[in-house]
Amino acid sequence: MTYKGFEGYSPIxxxxxxxxxxxxxxxxxxxxxxxxxxxxxxxxxxxxxRAVTDKPLIVRMDAGNDI
Structure with a gap:
């Protein structure tokens, strides 16, 4: 159940x-x-x-992960 009472998932x-x-x-x-x-x-x-590339990585996240 979601926080609003519905069935649902929160994939990452x-x-x-x-x-x-x-x-x-x-x-x-x-x-x-x-x-x-x-x-x-x-x-x-x-x-x-890193197991598949040694190129630079950029990590982009949803605003919910604002730190």
Whole structure:
């Protein structure tokens, strides 16, 4: 259930490059705050990206992750 009482999910997805190659994804509960476990997800995603490229990485996040 979401925080508004509906069935739903709050996915978090990491893509690599403009082509949108999927690097990491989690299908989270709808009521989960977008920042919960996000640092761990980012670290894991960067490790996955580093396994396929040594190019510079840019991390772009939703405004809910404003720090």
């Amino acid at each position: 997805i990491a893509y690599l490059s403009q082509e949108g190659y999927g690097v990491n994804i989690e299908l989270r509960e709808g009521k989960q705050h977008c920042q919960k476990n996000t640092p761990e997800f980012i670290d894991e995603s960067i490790r996955y990206a």
